[in-house]
Amino acid sequence: MMTDRTDLQIKTESRGAHWIAWVTRGDGNKPTDSVILVGQTREEAESQARTWADKLAADPVLIRS
Numbered sequence: 001m002m003t004d005r006t007d008l009q010i011k012t013e014s015r016g017a018h019w020i021a022w023v024t025r026g027d028g029n030k031p032t033d034s035v036i037l038v039g040q041t042r043e044e045a046e047s048q049a050r051t052w053a054d055k056l057a058a059d060p061v062l063i064r065s
Contacts, residue, residue, distance in 0.1 A: 008032070008056060010049045012042055021045035023053045025063075032056065033064050 011029065012021045019042045022031035037052060039045030056062050 008053045010046055010053060012045055012049075014042070019045040021049035023049055023056060033062075 007025055009024045009026075010021055011024055011031075012019055017040075019039050021037045021039065021042075022035060024030060025032055035052065037045055037048040039048060
């Protein structure tokens with residue numbers, strides 16, 4: 001069983017000298033399972049979040065909440 005990838009959104013925010021990104025479900029702003037990904041650039045953080053979202057979509061057992 002797979003989760004619909006379109007249900008997952010990626011949010012980013014600058015935090016000092018680095019960027020954070022997280023995956024949300026639906027229209028929420030809360031990180032799915034409280035997972036925050038850090039990157040030196042916005043692109044790096046988003047790339048890590050996309051990889052995480054792809055894993056969540058492929059294996060919904062990883063989603064705990």
